[in-house]
Amino acid sequence: MPVVRELDVGAITEAVAALCVAAGCDLPDDVSAALSTALRAEESAAGREVLAQLLENADIAAARQVPICQDTGLAVVFAEVGQDVHLRGGGFADAVDEGVRRGYRDGYLRKSVVAEPAHARRNTGDNTPAILHTSIVPGSAVRLTLMAKGGGAENMSSLTMLKPSQGWDGVAQTVVDTVGKAGPDPCPPVIVGVGLGGTIEMVTLLAKKALLREIGSRHADERLAALEDELLAAVNCLGIGPQGLGGRTTALAVFIEEMPCHIASLPVAVNMQCHAQRHKTVVL
Amino acid sequence: MAVTITTPLSEEAVKALRAGDHVRISGVLYQARDAAHRRLAALVENGEPLPFDLRGAIIYYVGPSPARPGQVIGSAGPTTSGRMDAYTPQLLACGLRGMIGKGARSQAVKDALREHTAVYLAATGGAGALLATHVVAHEVIAYAELGAEAVARLQVSEFPAVVVNDCHGGDLYEQGRARYECAR
Numbered sequence: 001m002p003v004v005r006e007l008d009v010g011a012i013t014e015a016v017a018a019l020c021v022a023a024g025c026d027l028p029d030d031v032s033a034a035l036s037t038a039l040r041a042e043e044s045a046a047g048r049e050v051l052a053q054l055l056e057n058a059d060i061a062a063a064r065q066v067p068i069c070q071d072t073g074l075a076v077v078f079a080e081v082g083q084d085v086h087l088r089g090g091g092f093a094d095a096v097d098e099g100v101r102r103g104y105r106d107g108y109l110r111k112s113v114v115a116e117p118a119h120a121r122r123n124t125g126d127n128t129p130a131i132l133h134t135s136i137v138p139g140s141a142v143r144l145t146l147m148a149k150g151g152g153a154e155n156m157s158s159l160t161m162l163k164p165s166q167g168w169d170g171v172a173q174t175v176v177d178t179v180g181k182a183g184p185d186p187c188p189p190v191i192v193g194v195g196l197g198g199t200i201e202m203v204t205l206l207a208k209k210a211l212l213r214e215i216g217s218r219h220a221d222e223r224l225a226a227l228e229d230e231l232l233a234a235v236n237c238l239g240i241g242p243q244g245l246g247g248r249t250t251a252l253a254v255f256i257e258e259m260p261c262h263i264a265s266l267p268v269a270v271n272m273q274c275h276a277q278r279h280k281t282v283v284l
Numbered sequence: 285m286a287v288t289i290t291t292p293l294s295e296e297a298v299k300a301l302r303a304g305d306h307v308r309i310s311g312v313l314y315q316a317r318d319a320a321h322r323r324l325a326a327l328v329e330n331g332e333p334l335p336f337d338l339r340g341a342i343i344y345y346v347g348p349s350p351a352r353p354g355q356v357i358g359s360a361g362p363t364t365s366g367r368m369d370a371y372t373p374q375l376l377a378c379g380l381r382g383m384i385g386k387g388a389r390s391q392a393v394k395d396a397l398r399e400h401t402a403v404y405l406a407a408t409g410g411a412g413a414l415l416a417t418h419v420v421a422h423e424v425i426a427y428a429e430l431g432a433e434a435v436a437r438l439q440v441s442e443f444p445a446v447v448v449n450d451c452h453g454g455d456l457y458e459q460g461r462a463r464y465e466c467a468r
Binding site: 043044046049050053054056057058060061064065066067068069070071072108109110111112121123125152155183184185187237238239240241243244245246247248274275276 | 304306319346347348349350351352355358359360361363364366386387388406408409410411412413414416417430431432433444446456457459460461462463464465466
């Protein structure tokens with residue numbers, strides 16, 4: 001009989017606030033390494049200049065504690081809560097929102113959330129609510145991952161319900177079309193998250209979770225790893241290049257997550273991410 | 285290498301620019317993005333005065349992050365320009381001479397650039413910390429209640445940008461992509 005762990009939600013608030021502050025100004029090492037590799041390989045002079053600017057930008061952001069990008073995003077929080085944890089002291093979602101409120105205030109991060117999206121578009125003033133995805137997992141730990149998701153790249157994402165007969169070719173075409181139509185708008189070089197299978201809401205979540213992968217990491221499933229390589233090559237043939245000025249570096253990575261789906265369906269979601277792939281994880 | 289331009293922007297200066305030119309801008313930029321454009325367009329529609337003189341002006345599509353104490357501005361890179369397309373032709377008709385943003389413009393905006401002799405420039409999206417080092421002063425002049433979407437006057441020095449759409453029909457996004465697209 002496992003012992004129930006008592007955890008005050010104040011710890012959740014503190015952790016989320018710290019994640020927000022840390023994510024805003026630090027370009028992840030894997031992105032920085034990928035940009036450096038791309039800078040050496042890029043044939044386009046305008047493209048090389050952009051890549052060099054992005055690397056210099058990361059240095060300035062870290063040194064001066066200025067956000068990498070002024071769009072410090074919506075706070076997307078993935079929470080894995082151990083089933084042997086008893087949270088007390090308030091509501092869990094409220095605690096997450098309070099962490100976002102404090103983090104965006106204390107970190108001098110931009111408040112980019114508006115209420116009544118099709119009407120007043122009134123800024124909520126504190127970057128809440130967070131977009132919270134909670135799952136219950138075995139154990140007595142709470143694992144929190146924060147993704148600060150910018151709007152520009154998110155806007156260029158897509159959801160397509162293919163016919164099963166369209167198969168992998170249809171999936172590949174959907175991904176290439178999405179990146180191609182996006183052109184310069186999502187601030188290439190991008191990272192492309194692809195969700196395959198599930199239902200309409202699950203496939204988009206898969207695509208978003210795919211963006212949490214480390215650049216350069218190989219998918220555990222060799223079949224999917226090969227498909228990722230194929231898609232990355234196809235996307236980088238589009239010629240869009242850094243910031244859309246023309247070049248070979250349109251994407252730094254393509255990541256796929258899949259799950260089974262209905263016999264009638266082949267859902268595909270493509271979640272676009274700019275180079276500011278800000279995400280941080282903490283385990284409580 | 286880069287062409288130096290100063291504000292206010294003259295018709296002659298715009299005519300000399302070609303898609304693909306790298307520029308360094310010194311002078312004044314006006315910060316305005318989505319919500320501000322909605323309001324500016326409504327003022328133009330109603331024949332009411334604008335919070336700043338559009339003639340010869342450059343609008344920068346930016347919503348900066350808050351400045352830390354002692355800093356002029358927070359991170360200050362461009363936002364996606366296409367969302368302003370619906371409002372841009374009428375602002376160009378009022379004398380707006382240039383815009384800085386990132387991402388593609390509509391055909392209507394490209395046509396209006398030719399008609400009114402104006403230019404669309406891109407700054408590097410995602411380089412807000414770097415671009416902020418070129419901002420020497422930042423003052424909100426209207427719609428402070430919009431927060432990051434307020435209208436502000438930015439004094440800039442050697443601000444780096446590239447000409448995407450010139451007033452002669454040149455389009456760097458189309459030209460650049462065509463040059464590097466793989467044969468299939």
